[in-house]
Amino acid sequence: MIKGINLIPDEIKDEWRLRKWRRAFVLAAALYLAFLGALYYSQYSVVRERRAEEMALLQEKESFAGKSAVYLELSRKINETRLAEADLKKRLNVTEGLAEMRISWSTVLKRLSRDVPQGLWLKSLSTLDAGGGKKLRVLGSALSNRAVADFIFTLENSGYFENVALSYTQKRDFDSGTVYDFELNASLKKTGEVMYEW
Numbered sequence: 199m200i201k202g203i204n205l206i207p208d209e210i211k212d213e214w215r216l217r218k219w220r221r222a223f224v225l226a227a228a229l230y231l232a233f234l235g236a237l238y239y240s241q242y243s244v245v246r247e248r249r250a251e252e253m254a255l256l257q258e259k260e261s262f263a264g265k266s267a268v269y270l271e272l273s274r275k276i277n278e279t280r281l282a283e284a285d286l287k288k289r290l291n292v293t294e295g296l297a298e299m300r301i302s303w304s305t306v307l308k309r310l311s312r313d314v315p316q317g318l319w320l321k322s323l324s325t326l327d328a329g330g331g332k333k334l335r336v337l338g339s340a341l342s343n344r345a346v347a348d349f350i351f352t353l354e355n356s357g358y359f360e361n362v363a364l365s366y367t368q369k370r371d372f373d374s375g376t377v378y379d380f381e382l383n384a385s386l387k388k389t390g391e392v393m394y395e396w
Contacts, residue, residue, distance in 0.1 A: 306334075306358065306386070313352040317341035328385075334359070336382040343367060346380050359384040 307323075314320065322337035340346045346367060353359045365381040 309356060309358055310336075313349065313356060315345050315348045315352070318345040318349055325386075332386040334384045334386055336384070338380055338382075340378045340380065341375065343378055346378060350382065353382070353384055358387055360387050361385045 310320070310323075318338060318340040320336060320338040322335075324335045325332050326335070327333075338349075340349070346364070350362050350364060353362045362382060362384040365383055367378050367380040370377045370379060
């Protein structure tokens with residue numbers, strides 16, 4: 199059996215083959231370019247989404263930074279207010295302490311003038327701070343020791359003085375009579391509104 203004879207010259211066959219290869223190559227290149235285009239578009243979409251997310255995060259960060267500045271300012275003001283409050287409390291405590299130590303001397307002197315018995319007179323009054331209170335030092339003279347004893351008794355029972363103590367008494371003789379010089383020490387009591395002005 200005889201096979202068909204191919205009368206097409208080899209040059210034409212080669213040209214046909216070359217055309218097939220060219221078509222295959224163009225088709226492959228077109229597919230490759232289409233793949234690259236699709237890949238580029240997909241990556242571009244991802245990048246665009248990431249950029250949008252980044253912009254949103256930056257705006258959120260700026261918003262937080264603005265809020266943070268407001269919070270920092272509020273925190274600073276709160277701290278300043280607390281410091282001012284602490285300073286004011288210290289001043290109030292000091293003022294209360296000073297107010298407690300304020301003595302109404304008019305009351306003390308009025309009481310002393312009422313409590314001085316007949317035949318006794320005062321020459322000097324002085325005070326000193328001692329152990330968180332006030333001590334009173336009284337110098338005076340009397341016509342008798344009995345008047346000095348009565349004065350001490352009156353001071354002890356007045357409610358304004360405590361720890362009344364006689365430091366000394368000294369007798370002096372004159373042509374007209376005898377005088378007894380004395381020194382007393384007493385502590386002033388804290389008796390609220392009478393002795394201390396609040």
